[in-house]
Amino acid sequence: xxxxxxxxxxxxxxxxxxxxxxxxxxxxxxxxxxxxxxxxxxxxxxxxxxxxxxxxxxxxxxxxxxxxxxxxxxxxxxxxxxxxxxxxxxxxxxxxxxxxxxxxxxxxxxxxxxxxxxxxxxxxxxxxxxxxxxxxxxxxxxxxxxxxxxxxxxxxxxxxxxxxxxxxxxxxxxxxxxxxxxxxxxxxxxxxxxxxxxxxxxxxxxxxxxxxxxxxxxxxxxxxxxxxxxxxxxxxxxxxxxxxxxxxxxxxxxxxxxxxxxxxxxxxxxxxxxxxxxxxxxxxxxxxxxxxxxxxxxxxxxxxxxxxxxxxxxxxxxxxxxxxxxxxxxxxxxxxxxxxxxxxxxxxxxxxxxxxxxxxxxxxxxxxxxxxxxxxxxxxxxxxxxxxxxxxxxxxxxxxxxxxxxxxxxxxxxxxxxxxxxxxxxxx
Amino acid sequence: xxxxxxxxxxxxxxxxxxxxxxxxxxxxxxxxxxxxxxxxxxxxxxxxxxxxxxxxxxxxxxxxxxxxxxxxxxxxxxxxxxxxxxxxxxxxxxxxxxxxxxxxxxxxxxxxxxxxxxxxxxxxxxxxxxxxxxxxxxxxxxxxxxxxxxxxxxxxxxxxxxxxxxxxx
Numbered sequence: 391x392x393x394x395x396x397x398x399x400x401x402x403x404x405x406x407x408x409x410x411x412x413x414x415x416x417x418x419x420x421x422x423x424x425x426x427x428x429x430x431x432x433x434x435x436x437x438x439x440x441x442x443x444x445x446x447x448x449x450x451x452x453x454x455x456x457x458x459x460x461x462x463x464x465x466x467x468x469x470x471x472x473x474x475x476x477x478x479x480x481x482x483x484x485x486x487x488x489x490x491x492x493x494x495x496x497x498x499x500x501x502x503x504x505x506x507x508x509x510x511x512x513x514x515x516x517x518x519x520x521x522x523x524x525x526x527x528x529x530x531x532x533x534x535x536x537x538x539x540x541x542x543x544x545x546x547x548x549x550x551x552x553x554x555x556x557x558x559x560x561x562x563x564x565x566x567x568x569x570x571x572x573x574x575x576x577x578x579x580x581x582x583x584x585x586x587x588x589x590x591x592x593x594x595x596x597x598x599x600x601x602x603x604x605x606x607x608x609x610x611x612x613x614x615x616x617x618x619x620x621x622x623x624x625x626x627x628x629x630x631x632x633x634x635x636x637x638x639x640x641x642x643x644x645x646x647x648x649x650x651x652x653x654x655x656x657x658x659x660x661x662x663x664x665x666x667x668x669x670x671x672x673x674x675x676x677x678x679x680x681x682x683x684x685x686x687x688x689x690x691x692x693x694x695x696x697x698x699x700x701x702x703x704x705x706x707x708x709x710x711x712x713x714x715x716x717x718x719x720x721x722x723x724x725x726x727x728x729x730x731x732x733x734x735x736x737x738x739x740x741x742x743x744x745x746x747x748x749x750x751x752x753x754x755x756x757x758x759x760x761x762x763x764x765x766x767x768x769x770x771x772x773x774x775x776x777x778x779x780x781x782x783x784x785x786x787x788x789x790x791x792x793x794x795x796x797x798x799x800x801x802x803x804x805x806x807x808x809x810x811x812x813x814x815x816x817x818x
Numbered sequence: 819x820x821x822x823x824x825x826x827x828x829x830x831x832x833x834x835x836x837x838x839x840x841x842x843x844x845x846x847x848x849x850x851x852x853x854x855x856x857x858x859x860x861x862x863x864x865x866x867x868x869x870x871x872x873x874x875x876x877x878x879x880x881x882x883x884x885x886x887x888x889x890x891x892x893x894x895x896x897x898x899x900x901x902x903x904x905x906x907x908x909x910x911x912x913x914x915x916x917x918x919x920x921x922x923x924x925x926x927x928x929x930x931x932x933x934x935x936x937x938x939x940x941x942x943x944x945x946x947x948x949x950x951x952x953x954x955x956x957x958x959x960x961x962x963x964x965x966x967x968x969x970x971x972x973x974x975x976x977x978x979x980x981x982x983x984x985x986x987x
Contacts, residue, residue, distance in 0.1 A: 439972075439973050440977065467844075512885075516884075532886060579906070582904065583907050609908075754835075756840055777857075778835050
């Protein structure tokens with residue numbers, strides 16, 4: 391019996407020829423990271439465990455992204471703990487204000503993780519990196535501390551659910567719509583403890599940015615990891631960036647799957663996840679017309695360059711509705727710079743949007759876009775739980791960047807085609 | 819390992835943001851976090867929970883973030899255990915790592931009412947409802963997980979392991 395790519399990566403990292411779902415394996419970790427919320431706790435646990443040095447300074451990163459630039463004294467003190475630890479340990483891969491971006495986008499961009507790698511991060515959206523054909527999963531601070539000391543972590547081999555995406559996506563249907571559709575189909579615990587493997591000819595139509603959005607949200611279906619087989623586009627993206635040699639791993643044709651689902655992509659329309667669950671998915675047309683106070687384009691899910699390009703295409707020559715505000719936060723400094731050079735930032739400013747330095751702030755109701763009582767936001771982020779972006783009575787719709795931009799123009803939840811027509815969005 | 823306490827019942831898909839809203843994650847102190855626990859679900863809930871009480875929840879308890887602040891906030895409230903129909907993956911691991919034991923038991927999630935006194939036997943995987951005289955059967959937790967909780971979490975477990983190695987060596 392063959393193995394899925396998730397099983398193959400776990401076997402290779404635990405030094406055994408094969409593994410089966412349910413087995414517990416002790417794995418070598420290729421790379422580990424923590425953010426400004428999870429690092430202080432991991433550092434505390436690291437010290438309590440008697441840790442002296444991290445297992446390999448070149449395989450560890452700390453990224454301050456949630457509360458930077460620091461929003462108050464408490465968050466500044468929290469960041470200071472990480473800054474001091476990084477200095478004391480002499481760690482080379484540290485991303486602070488000015489260089490900091492949203493970790494999942496930044497670490498991929500910087501080439502720290504490649505196909506076949508085993509990557510753990512103290513942040514649930516670490517599964518993002520599965521788009522590169524890596525096994526990537528989110529862990530807590532204690533597990534991360536153990537991994538920082540030993541370079542290893544025990545993992546239970548997950549069952550794999552295979553999602554075969556078939557056909558060519560219609561205009562304005564993006565990777566975000568595909569993953570939301572799947573979560574709507576299987577529910578927020580539909581892939582609990584499992585690997586979500588995405589395959590099918592539709593993937594070839596998706597940019598790397600769109601693919602990252604898909605694996606990024608695997609955790610919203612309860613999955614341990616999301617993963618895609620590398621193709622030429624993957625290799626073209628990662629090869630110039632990769633800092634270490636990598637191994638392309640593919641699932642065997644006779645691999646065993648707990649379930650296989652086929653999604654006919656060419657019949658789908660853009661969707662939103664309505665308040666207050668990522669699984670509460672409806673076509674945009676069904677939710678259209680809801681008055682919206684704020685639109686937010688950013689986060690590890692959809693703050694990438696393609697998202698900004700798509701938003702700029704809609705906002706060019708138009709303005710944000712007077713009853714709505716629009717926040718645009720490029721996910722990393724490199725994306726910000728590229729958006730600047732392409733003239734996208736000018737389009738956003740001309741439209742009346744607020745453009746900020748990279749931060750996770752609004753996505754977690756932390757800072758830079760907190761919602762007041764009863765306010766409604768259309769966000770390109772990944773979670774719309776009660777109180778996620780602010781007051782407990784505020785409401786969040788999750789959507790792709792085109793829907794968020796079109797909504798900003800009209801002030802009501804809007805299908806992008808109703809603002810700019812049916813033109814197929816450029817896919818790089 | 820057995821824990822006995824008064825039950826507080828919550829629903830399905832209780833997420834980490836509801837357990838402790840991210841806006842308060844500028845501290846990792848369990849007592850500080852407990853002051854805001856469940857604020858967006860029911861602000862009065864944290865006042866009702868006392869030392870040694872047990873939370874009973876529906877499906878997929880702990881969905882969402884990887885932040886260990888969520889189980890720490892529950893420990894800060896004084897909760898001795900959480901029994902749920904099912905748990906989200908990262909939360910499950912984190913809870914044991916911080917010394918908060920969990921038991922998966924759909925029957926208990928359906929049968930226990932607010933205020934019932936329950937006795938959770940983690941080794942047997944059962945919940946006894948002392949108020950109603952019912953017994954619910956769930957999934958026993960592996961011995962390894964029991965040792966983690968006995969050691970007070972992953973830190974205590976690793977320290978105990980190291981001590982044992984040193985004594986032997």
